[in-house]
Amino acid sequence: MRQTSYRYRTLLGLFSGIHQNLSDPTTSLLDQWKLYKRQHQQGLGYSYFAQLYDEWLSNNGLRKWPRNRWTVPIADDDYKALKAWRSSNDKRKWQRAVALLDLHQHCTMASICRKLERSPKTIKKWHRMFLTDGLASLAVPSKKAVNKKRQALITKKKERLVKIIHEPPSLHSVNRTTWTLETLSAAYERIYGEGVSRSMVSQYSKELGYKFKKARKVLTSPDPEYRTKLKQITKILSRLGPREKFFSIDEFGPCAVKRRGGVALVPADEIRTIPQRQRSKGSLIRTAALELSTNQVTHFYSKRKNTAEMIKMLEMLVA
DSSP states (O other): OGGGOHHHHHHHHHHHHHHHHTTSTTOOHHHHHHHHHHHOTTOOOHHHHHHHHHHHHHHTTOOOOOOOTTOOOOOHHHHHHHHHHHTSSOHHHHHHHHHHHHHHTTOOHHHHHHHHTOOHHHHHHHHHHHHHHOTHHHHSOOOOOOOHHHHHHHHHHHHHHHHHHTSOGGGGTOOOSSOOHHHHHHHHHHHHSSOOOHHHHHHHHHHTTOOOOOOOOOOOOSOTTHHHHHHHHHHHHHTOOTTOOOEEEEEEEEEEOOOOOOOOOOOTTOOOOOOSSOOOOOEEEEEEEEETTTTEEEEEEESSOSHHHHHHHHHHHHO
């Protein structure tokens, strides 16, 4: 009988649009039923409405949209900002971005907590802040009140850490010439009898203005007039006209052509080896010129070192 019912036929025509509306995580089947009842005063009750919707899904080979009470809608601008946060080196922003983006993708609260190793209470707090105050509220670092006793202890730890940093690692039985976070943490615990974690060493170091920097190689020479000559070259470079160039020309080699070590893609059970003694497959010499104002390099491979190769280079530069 229900196949011929007018209310049933009307509802079947509405289910396609209702199913599409339910793709929005902010709406529910109950919301769609209320909207249906406002438009059809004599419409079906919610229980029968839900039953018919389930049957319609089954007959059309469809499934219900995943529902999650913590799912959050994210606007395009906020979505781009969260993607940038997730790619940043700021752990605080990364955690918030992962939490909100996963909630947007209907991930469960339990899976997010396991991924971030944070409590559900913290994830729910970020969820509430985002919906209430927007993304800007999550960008502001949270500040906890620190009592004077704890603040004095932190200051004391920083002073001790600075003292260790200014001492050579060999003084603390560390077989290195420079400090690392791990060796600093171990040395602090060995000297003062209390532990300080690697992450806290990193945080204290940053707050004190210390950074790990790679050593820069600088040009040096045993020539006692090196500085004078370098100053003269710099002076010439500063006065070069638009049609003038300053080249430094030299030769490199001869170098034997042999198999060299390096990284290669090999099977897991294979050990790649390079013979220590091997016959050379030839040799090469490189003649090159460096344009000092633009760092432009011009080079070619030579068969020998002689004046003819230098003349060839000069002709190439003039051309």
